[in-house]
Amino acid sequence: DHVVNFFDSPDELGQLVAVALARLPQTFQFRDKNLTLLGDRVRKNWIDNVLGRVIRENALELPLAWSVLPDQQTTLLPADKRLIDSYDESGRKLVIVGEPGAGKTTLALKLVARLLANRLYPVPVVFRLESWARSRPPQFEAWLIQELKARYDVDEVIARSWITARALTLVLDGLDEVPQPLQQDCVNAINQFQARAATDLILTCRTGEYLALETPLANLNGFLTIEDLQPHAVFAYVRSLGHEYADLEKLLQTTPNLLEFAQSPFKLRLLSKTYRQALGDEQFATAATQAQLETLLTNYVNDALHAGPYSSTSMRAWLIWLGRMLTANNQPLFNIQDLQAGVLQAGDRRLFWLISRLTVGSTVGIACGLYAGYRWGDGAGILIGIAASLVMGMLAGFSSHQRRGLLGGLLLDRDRIDRIMPLSAVQWSWTRALFGFGVGLIIMLILTAFLPPEAMRAFTDDPDARRNAGLIGGTAFGIVLAVFTGLTNAPVGRINLPNQGIRRSFYRSFISLPLALPVISSLVFGTATFGEPFGVLIALSAALVGGIVYGLPVLVAILILFLAIFLPATPIEEGLAGAAGVGLLWALSLYFGGLACIQHLTVRLLITLRGAAPFNYVRFLNFATSRDLMRRVGGSFMFSHAFIQDQIASTRSPH
Secondary structure: OOOOOOOOOHHHHHHHHHHHHHHHHHOHHHOOHHHHHHHHHHHHHHHHHHHHHHHHHOOOOOOEEEEEOOOOEEEEOOOOOOHHHHHHHOOOEEEEEEOOOOOHHHHHHHHHHHHHOOOOOOEEEEEEHHHHHHHOOOOHHHHHHHHHHHHHOEOHHHHHHHHHOOOEEEEEEOHHHOOHHHHHHHHHHHHHHHHHOOOOEEEEEEHHHHHOOOOOOOOOOEEEEEOOOOHHHHHHHHHHOOHHHHHHHHHHHHOHHHHHHOOOHHHHHHHHHHHHHHOOOOOOOOOOHHHHHHHHHHHHHHHHOOOOOOOHHHHHHHHHHHHHHHHHOOOOOEOHHHOOHHHOOHHHHHHHHHHHHHHHHHHHHHHHHHHHHHHHOHHHHHHHHHHHHHHHHHHOOOEOOOOOHHHOOOOOEHHHHHOOOOOOOEEEOHHHHHHHHHHHHHHHHHHHHHOOHHHOOOOOOOHHHHHHHHHHHHHHHHHHHHHHHHEEEOOEOOOOOOOHHHHHHHHHHHHHHHHHHHHHHHHHHHHHHHOHHHHHHHHHHHHHHHHHHHOOOOHHHHHHHHHHHHOOOOHHHHHHHHHHHHHHHHHHHHHHHHHHHHHHHHHHHHHHHOOOOOOOHHHHHHHHHHOOOEEEEOOEEEEOOHHHHHHHHOOOOOO
16 A cells, blocks of 8 residues: 655654654564465465455455444544554544454455555564463563464564564454453453554454453554445345345345345355345344344255265265364364364373373383393393383373473473374574584594593593594584574474474474484494493483483483493493483484374364364364365464354364
């Protein structure tokens, strides 16, 4: 959009320029590549996927009225009045209200599209307020950061900096979807946040719920109301559908209460899709509005489930389970990677608890089993491996999630064991990787230069031998440090697909296997060439760094390798070192996403066996989207309207 201003004097021109320049520090300078990437994601998720489909199916012009506070005098806006002008006149704090199905979200997304096209405005980001009721953090910005990370894959540090710099326009959709007892608390939290950091803001809410607030949104000049469609607009829309809808036009002309029902854009669209099933029902035309809506919604869902690659009974059961789960958790958007053990039945949750702890315990069980098999045979190795897995699994999860470093991490972190935690997006930094490689090389060169001769069995104090050992060991150790330091959290993830976090965890867990090979190779090569103590020293140093940086994914390997230093130089030591290396490899794989994959697969299998969802969830959700029951928002899905979600969630399950 372009704004044309007129001036009559140089002073007036100077004032206009000053106003424009005052906006730049808060908006333009922060539109860096990461903000641009975020804006592209908002455009793809909400404008292309959601708004674009609504406009294609329903090109109604919504009648708007401006209500001036505090007396709420309402003035109908001219049809040619631009939405962005009303936003500017509101002081960039706009509340959009309307009756259910009036098109509040649609209007807000139209404004988002305008803001995205103009770099003078902070990047608009859509947040669904229902999820605020689920966590209710002490400060509203904590919830914003949490949603930016969960819904837009934004690093928490970057998200906090954007909020502090007021680089975002907050589009808070669906205050009326917050449970009624919490709506005032939600508005209070927004007002407190705005008092700390006055941010451009758009909020949508049903008219009745907003007017019922004791303390509305602060510092408002007024609010925008979406009025009911006029009868001429309803008839114009029906005629635009074609001659085959002449019977619907006639029905509306002869049934005043049905015409009143159709003055809501959503209800009109619903009526146009399902009215033929209701024509034979003599009571439908004269029924109460709520009864008419329920009839049309039932027909709409039945039609959508009529054909497809699944049975209608299964699809209905899956949608009912999903609708109830989202409603119970105040969860507006569903991403498959968000599935947690809490959705399972009590018995299945206990099974999930057991599998998670056995998986964690297996990091020790594998190492102990391999060593026992090496010493006493395969039978003993299997028994001891299982026993060690059980013991460590039962001991896991009893420490606080706040304990990190060498006292927290994978083996003892209850939060990581009980909650499925997919990995965040990462990026590779060659600068950090080269720095880590250099540090590792220098450390090993210093160690080999000052170690006493008796600690290096394969060679004495020959300077060339020491230098070669330092270079070989330093290269291996440097590669390990390069991996640890080179992988960093990406500011904004570039891929936004369904279940992307679990996919990322799966790939990373298997990528972490070759990344861990320098530890194992340094252990084996160092042991075979320079003697067991020196090889174990390299692996022990790498394990210690991993423990300090990432917690305790390598705790057991550290202990076993430490013990190996004091064992006699015999084949037993080689077996112990090898077993510890394999255990370390498995621990790293679990830490870098493997545990989340196993837990997620467990939940998916259990809900599939219970008939609550298909195993190929993405395929089904995409089909439901094609039938206009769902909307895809990036990697997440939502019901196409709250009416449809409520109707499905309240239906009795066929199972």
